[in-house]
Amino acid sequence: MIGLTLKQLRYFDALARHRHFGRAADACSISQPALSLQIKELENMFGAPLVERRAREVHLTALGQDLLAKARQILLSVEELEDLSRASKGPLAGRLRLGIIPTVAPYFLPSIISALSERFPGLDLHLREAVTQSLIDDLQDGRLDLAVVALPISEPSLSEFALFEEDFVLVRMAQDAGKPVPSLTALQTMRLLLLEEGHCFRDQALSFCQLDKIRPGSLMEGSSLSTLVQMVGAGMGVTLIPEMAVEMETRSADVSIARFPAPRPSRTIGMVWRKTNPLAHQLMQIGDIIRAVGDRPCSP
Numbered sequence: 575m576i577g578l579t580l581k582q583l584r585y586f587d588a589l590a591r592h593r594h595f596g597r598a599a600d601a602c603s604i605s606q607p608a609l610s611l612q613i614k615e616l617e618n619m620f621g622a623p624l625v626e627r628r629a630r631e632v633h634l635t636a637l638g639q640d641l642l643a644k645a646r647q648i649l650l651s652v653e654e655l656e657d658l659s660r661a662s663k664g665p666l667a668g669r670l671r672l673g674i675i676p677t678v679a680p681y682f683l684p685s686i687i688s689a690l691s692e693r694f695p696g697l698d699l700h701l702r703e704a705v706t707q708s709l710i711d712d713l714q715d716g717r718l719d720l721a722v723v724a725l726p727i728s729e730p731s732l733s734e735f736a737l738f739e740e741d742f743v744l745v746r747m748a749q750d751a752g753k754p755v756p757s758l759t760a761l762q763t764m765r766l767l768l769l770e771e772g773h774c775f776r777d778q779a780l781s782f783c784q785l786d787k788i789r790p791g792s793l794m795e796g797s798s799l800s801t802l803v804q805m806v807g808a809g810m811g812v813t814l815i816p817e818m819a820v821e822m823e824t825r826s827a828d829v830s831i832a833r834f835p836a837p838r839p840s841r842t843i844g845m846v847w848r849k850t851n852p853l854a855h856q857l858m859q860i861g862d863i864i865r866a867v868g869d870r871p872c873s874p
Contacts, residue, residue: 577615577619578616578619580648580649580652581612582612582613582615582616583645583648583649584602584649585598585602585604585609585612585613586612586613586616586624586638586641586642586645587642587645587646587649588601588602588609589609589613589625589632590634590638590642593631593632593633594630594631594632595609595610595613595632613625616641620637620641622635622637623635623637623638624637624638624641625638646715646716649716650715650716653716654716654850654851654852657719657851657852657853658852666694666696666697666853666856666859666860667694667696667697667698668696668697668698669698669700670697670698670699670700670719670720671700671702671717671718671719671720672686672699672700672701672702672718672719672720672721672722673701673702673703673704673708673709673712673713673718673720673721673722673723674686674701674702674703674709674721674722674723675703675704675705675706675709675721675722675723675724675773675774675775676703676704676705676773676798676799677724677769677773677774677775677799677816677819678722678816678818678843679703680819680822681816681818681819681822682722682818682843682867682868683701685867685868686722686864686867687699689863689864689866689867690860690863690864693863702718705772705773705774706723706724706727706773706774707772709721709723710723710727710729710732710846713732713846713847713848714729714731714732714848716848719847719851719853719857720845720846720847720851720857720860721845721846721847722737722843722844722845722864723774723843723844723845723846724774724775724778724841724842724843724844725842725843725844725846726842727846729846731848731849731850732846732847732848732849733846733847733848733849733854734844734845734846735844735845735846735857735858735861736842736843736844737842737843737844737845737861737864737865737868738842738843738865738868739840739841739842739843740816740817740818740840740841740842740843741816741817741833741834741838741839741840742778742779742782742814742815742816742817742834742838742839742840742841743814743815743816743817743820743831743832743833743834744756744761744812744813744814744831744832744833744834745802745803745806745812745813745814745815745823745824745829745830745831746806746812746829746830746832747806747807747809747828747829747830748807748828748829748830749830750830750832751830752830753832755832755833755834755835758783758784761783761812762783762784762785764811764812765793765794765810765811765812766779766783766785766793766794766811766812766813767793767794767795767796767802767805767806767810767811767812767813768780768793768794768795768796768802768813769795769796769797769798769799769802770795770796770797771795775799775816775841778839778841779813779814779839782814782839794810794811799815799816799819799823800823802815803815803823803824803827803829804827806827806829807827807828807829814839816841843868844861845857845860845861845864
């Protein structure tokens with residue numbers, strides 16, 4: 575098609591993601607009129623509207639949906655061509671878009687940044703913290719290069735690289751320190767504080783506690799591990815947190831920590847990336863570096 579550009583496809587992809595001309599323009603670092611003009615030119619090329627312009631947001635037409643699918647395939651292929659060039663030039667350098675889940679980011683990210691900056695001084699690290707499904711969507715759409723998540727993901731299009739195993743601990747009120755660790759049956763009768771839906775750590779905690787169905791009044795939710803620990807300190811219930819969060823989250827909370835007997839609840843932290851990513855070899859090197867930082871090696 576004469577005149578169609580990658581820039582227009584990127585602008586259209588941004589509009590499809592943000593559903594708003596102003597927000598899409600900001601994401602693309604251009605003015606709203608400039609973005610609107612590019613979308614209008616696209617529509618003129620196709621001879622039909624690509625979006626429905628509404629007061630608060632835009633919606634893709636059927637043609638727009640078809641174009642979006644093709645556009646994202648093209649943009650992803652271009653990204654991978656650029657990565658192929660980078661892979662042939664030796665040490666990893668340039669932009670690397672890393673996603674990380676919220677139950678890992680505050681506790682492990684500073685060490686990751688330090689280690690990668692030392693090993694790859696030419697690396698331009700772009701970070702995104704989000705729940706697992708958002709990170710997987712961004713990986714598949716080419717908006718991320720790799721993500722640190724809890725495994726397994728079991729997505730056929732993604733490669734998985736295990737980093738380390740990590741136990742969960744029980745957080746309860748300070749006056750409970752020294753008491754026996756509650757059995758699974760006893761734990762099921764307590765008010766359990768969990769992260770909001772969408773966090774994989776929530777699902778892992780529910781699975782360990784064997785709570786297939788949430789009983790009304792038996793569960794309270796928080797937006798972060800910090801919130802959950804503070805709620806425990808206020809006497810609102812008990813919660814589970816990963817081992818890596820203990821030092822930071824219990825520093826200013828009046829709580830106690832109890833470790834479960836074997837077999838302990840745990841999770842596997844690992845990295846995932848697209849199998850088609852030409853930087854796969856370099857990403858495995860990054861995995862080795864992060865694994866060493868964690869100092870909790872496990873077999874991939």
